[in-house]
Amino acid sequence: MNLLVVGSIGFDTVETPHGKSEKALGGTAVYCSVAASYFTKVGMVAAVGTDFPEQHTEFLRQKGIDLTGLMTLPGETFHWGGRYHPDMNGRDTLFTHLNVFQDFKPTLPKSYCSAPLVFLGNIHPQLQLHVLEQVQAPKLVALDTMNYWIEGTPDLLKEVLKKVDILFVNDEEARQLAGEMNLLRAARKIWSMGPRIIVIKKGEHGALLFYEGDIFFAPAYPLENVVDPTGAGDTFAGGFMGYLATSQNFDHNHLRCAMIYGSTLASFAVEDFSIEKLRTLQERDIFERFAAFQRLTQFSRE
Amino acid sequence: MNLLVVGSIGFDTVETPHGKSEKALGGTAVYCSVAASYFTKVGMVAAVGTDFPEQHTEFLRQKGIDLTGLMTLPGETFHWGGRYHPDMNGRDTLFTHLNVFQDFKPTLPKSYCSAPLVFLGNIHPQLQLHVLEQVQAPKLVALDTMNYWIEGTPDLLKEVLKKVDILFVNDEEARQLAGEMNLLRAARKIWSMGPRIIVIKKGEHGALLFYEGDIFFAPAYPLENVVDPTGAGDTFAGGFMGYLATSQNFDHNHLRCAMIYGSTLASFAVEDFSIEKLRTLQERDIFERFAAFQRLTQFSRE
Numbered sequence: 001m002n003l004l005v006v007g008s009i010g011f012d013t014v015e016t017p018h019g020k021s022e023k024a025l026g027g028t029a030v031y032c033s034v035a036a037s038y039f040t041k042v043g044m045v046a047a048v049g050t051d052f053p054e055q056h057t058e059f060l061r062q063k064g065i066d067l068t069g070l071m072t073l074p075g076e077t078f079h080w081g082g083r084y085h086p087d088m089n090g091r092d093t094l095f096t097h098l099n100v101f102q103d104f105k106p107t108l109p110k111s112y113c114s115a116p117l118v119f120l121g122n123i124h125p126q127l128q129l130h131v132l133e134q135v136q137a138p139k140l141v142a143l144d145t146m147n148y149w150i151e152g153t154p155d156l157l158k159e160v161l162k163k164v165d166i167l168f169v170n171d172e173e174a175r176q177l178a179g180e181m182n183l184l185r186a187a188r189k190i191w192s193m194g195p196r197i198i199v200i201k202k203g204e205h206g207a208l209l210f211y212e213g214d215i216f217f218a219p220a221y222p223l224e225n226v227v228d229p230t231g232a233g234d235t236f237a238g239g240f241m242g243y244l245a246t247s248q249n250f251d252h253n254h255l256r257c258a259m260i261y262g263s264t265l266a267s268f269a270v271e272d273f274s275i276e277k278l279r280t281l282q283e284r285d286i287f288e289r290f291a292a293f294q295r296l297t298q299f300s301r302e
Numbered sequence: 303m304n305l306l307v308v309g310s311i312g313f314d315t316v317e318t319p320h321g322k323s324e325k326a327l328g329g330t331a332v333y334c335s336v337a338a339s340y341f342t343k344v345g346m347v348a349a350v351g352t353d354f355p356e357q358h359t360e361f362l363r364q365k366g367i368d369l370t371g372l373m374t375l376p377g378e379t380f381h382w383g384g385r386y387h388p389d390m391n392g393r394d395t396l397f398t399h400l401n402v403f404q405d406f407k408p409t410l411p412k413s414y415c416s417a418p419l420v421f422l423g424n425i426h427p428q429l430q431l432h433v434l435e436q437v438q439a440p441k442l443v444a445l446d447t448m449n450y451w452i453e454g455t456p457d458l459l460k461e462v463l464k465k466v467d468i469l470f471v472n473d474e475e476a477r478q479l480a481g482e483m484n485l486l487r488a489a490r491k492i493w494s495m496g497p498r499i500i501v502i503k504k505g506e507h508g509a510l511l512f513y514e515g516d517i518f519f520a521p522a523y524p525l526e527n528v529v530d531p532t533g534a535g536d537t538f539a540g541g542f543m544g545y546l547a548t549s550q551n552f553d554h555n556h557l558r559c560a561m562i563y564g565s566t567l568a569s570f571a572v573e574d575f576s577i578e579k580l581r582t583l584q585e586r587d588i589f590e591r592f593a594a595f596q597r598l599t600q601f602s603r604e
Contacts, residue, residue: 087483181389184526205507208524217521217598222510224486247604256601290603296519297599299558301592302549 001043001066002245005033006106006131007121007144007234009046009070010078012274013094017086018227024274025056027078028121028144031231034278035238035265036119037063038286040245043112045069045131047104049077059279068109073100088229089203108134117245119237120164122146125156132163140250142166142241143195144233150176158193167195168237174200183208184215197255199240199262201233209259214252218259219296221267221289228273232266235278239265264289303345303368304547307335308408308433309423309446309536311348311372312380314576315396319388320529326576327358329380330423330446333533336580337540337567338421339365340588342547345414347371347433349406351379361581370411375402390531391505410436419547421539422466424448427458434465442552444468444543445497446535452478460495469497470539476502485510486517499557501542501564503535511561516554520561521598523569523591530575534568537580541567566591 007028014021029046036042043066050072060067078101081094106127113136120128122144132141143164149157150173161167167190171183177193178186187198187210198210204226209216240262247254264286268277309330316323331348338344345368352374362369380403383396408429418441422430430445437443445466451459452475463469469492473485479495480488489500489512500512506528511518542564549556566588570579 182526184524202507205504206521215524215598216601217524219508219519219521222486222517222519224484249604253602254604257604260601294601294603296517299518299562299596300555301596302551302556302559 001112001115002040003036003042003117003119003241004045004108004112004115004135005029005036005042005119005121005238005241006045006128007032007119007123008078008101009044009048010080010099010101012230013079013081014228014230014273015083016088016228016273017084018225019273021228021273023079025059026080026231026274028231028234030060030275031234031269032119032121032238032241033060033065034063034275035235035269036242036245037065038265038281038283039239039242039261042066042242043069043109043115045106045108045112047071047073047100049073049075049100052077066111069106069112071104071107073103075100075103082230084229088226091229106131116140116248117241118142119241120144120160121234122149125149125153125160128160129156129163132160140165140244142168142237144168144237145173147173147176161190161194164195166197166199168199168201168233170201170203170233174198199259201236203229203232207236207259207263209255211252211255216256216259218256218263218293221263221293221296223267223271226270229270231275232270235269236262236266239263260290260293261286264293303414303417304342305338305344305419305421305543306347306410306414306417306437307331307338307344307421307423307540308347308430309334309421309425310380310403311346311350312382312401312403314532315381315383316530316532316575317385318390318530318575319386320527321575323530323575325381327361328382328533328576330533330536332362332577333536333571334421334423334540334543335362335367336365336577337537337571338544338547339367340567340583340585341541341544341563344368344544345371345411345417347408347410347414349373349375349402351375351377351402354379368413371408371414373406373409375405377402377405384532386531390528393531408433418442418550419543420444421543422446422462423536424451427451427455427462430462431458431465434462442467442546444470444539446470446539447475449475449478463492463496466497468499468501470501470503470535472503472505472535476500501561503538505531505534509538509561509565511557513554513557518558518561520558520565520595523565523595523598525569525573528572531572533577534572537571538564538568541565562592562595563588566595
């Protein structure tokens with residue numbers, strides 16, 4: 001197992017201008033693991049309730065994901081409901097039923113503790129620290145977080161930040177974490193907090209990579225039909241981490257390719273509700289879109 | 303003379319979170335011509351009032367810009383005042399004194415009529431048509447327009463669109479012109495209106511080029527200090543058209559380089575008020591930032 005993924009798993013009920021999806025499979029650990037499964041062997045740590053349908057477990061298993069760390073707890077599965085604005089650039093949360101996610105304490109199966117790459121999805125920083133205490137000498141640890149923890153548990157979050165190599169945040173979170181409007185200056189402040197590699201996601205406006213004084217920009221792929229943006233960020237992280245897990249090389253160009261693989265997987269994810277589009281994706285589709293990304297930005301000086 | 307530029311010239315009084323600039327040199331024709339002057343010989347068609355300071359004319363002349371087409375009309379020079387929002391993504395117009403610009407009717411000096419490249423800045427479509435009637439067999443004609451003409455004079459605008467090769471618009475204008483929210487579908491509709499080459503500017507989020515079914519994306523350069531975004535779009539057009547005028551090659555890769563030169567010039571323009579930063583820019587600065595743009599987006603598949 002090359003990549004350990006820790007995060008939420010549950011049901012999403014989502015309304016967008018394109019329709020509605022009821023209690024579909026979702027959650028950070030699902031989007032991230034499924035995306036990464038195209039590149040590498042993933043082990044998932046997450047918790048579901050007793051109502052979690054066997055068909056979902058079976059699907060994840062078919063994707064080659066190690067589910068030894070998937071706990072079934074008494075109670076119902078996490079369920080989130082949201083409605084996107086007409087332009088899809090914002091959304092309102094309609095409900096959040098934490099259910100068994102409330103009692104989730106990530107305990108790693110022994111076979112997971114030697115994972116070389118670790119992705120800590122957006123959960124309580126205390127739980128992220130708890131995971132890091134269990135893994136032995138990982139080569140690369142990535143963290144996702146959000147405004148809720150930046151505001152609510154800043155000290156714990158800073159403690160985790162010192163222990164990770166990569167931080168995934170969106171532009172607003174980066175500004176809030178650094179207390180700095182300008183993203184370049186924000187990235188420099190975040191470097192001093194611990195992470196060597198900072199990925200700032202800007203949704204439909206692409207993503208920025210900051211590493212060793214270097215900046216790389218990956219555009220979002222121009223799509224004709226964005227159906228449901230839910231999980232795009234976690235899918236991005238899955239493509240990014242999955243590619244690095246298989247390449248085992250973390251130099252500048254590999255990190256740049258990871259940005260493009262992340263963008264590639266995310267571009268597919270948003271073309272349908274839930275993880276529908278990722279169910280049937282072929283390796284060929286990924287290679288073709290990666291090549292389309294190259295055509296989108298490459299030029300030679302004349 | 304390789305590039306004919308038609309548009310406004312005047313004074314801008316601008317407030318941004320970084321300060322205030324009073325009655326500074328501005329206008330489409332100025333930003334565009336000065337940017338293009340780094341690449342090629344530009345001829346400007348515009349009108350000023352009798353109050354226009356000789357120092358501005360002298361500066362434009364020093365940039366090698368042909369001012370045979372600069373008319374001095376009785377009255378005061380165009381003067382625009384605006385205030386940017388704290389995040390600089392929006393602005394309010396405080397006043398627009400059209401003054402002599404009201405009576406501007408672009409009449410081309412004979413020496414301009416054989417210009418191979420033409421940039422029609424954002425003026426009344428009737429005047430844009432009037433310019434096109436005077437030029438003989440140009441190789442490449444570019445047009446800029448805005449919501450005011452899209453709403454106010456749609457038929458005249460459609461007539462001009464049939465006669466141009468390149469359209470420069472921002473994302474909102476593209477959506478409005480095409481009556482289509484999605485930019486890919488909007489570009490396809492605009493192709494059918496005439497322009498073969500469509501450049502959709504997205505401000506701090508970069509710019510898209512649509513040409514022969516192909517899409518190219520140029521990011522905006524990540525800057526630590528954006529002082530004044532006024533004129534960024536016209537500066538972009540100037541870098542774009544100036545580079546094409548000198549390369550005399552309009553194939554895919556040259557158009558892509560033109561996008562990057564446009565972005566390069568615009569990235570300098572916004573780093574200071576008015577055209578201050580463009581006054582002292584060296585060719586070396588342009589080449590260095592062009593190379594920085596390459597580093598920003600280039601990667602090799604591993």
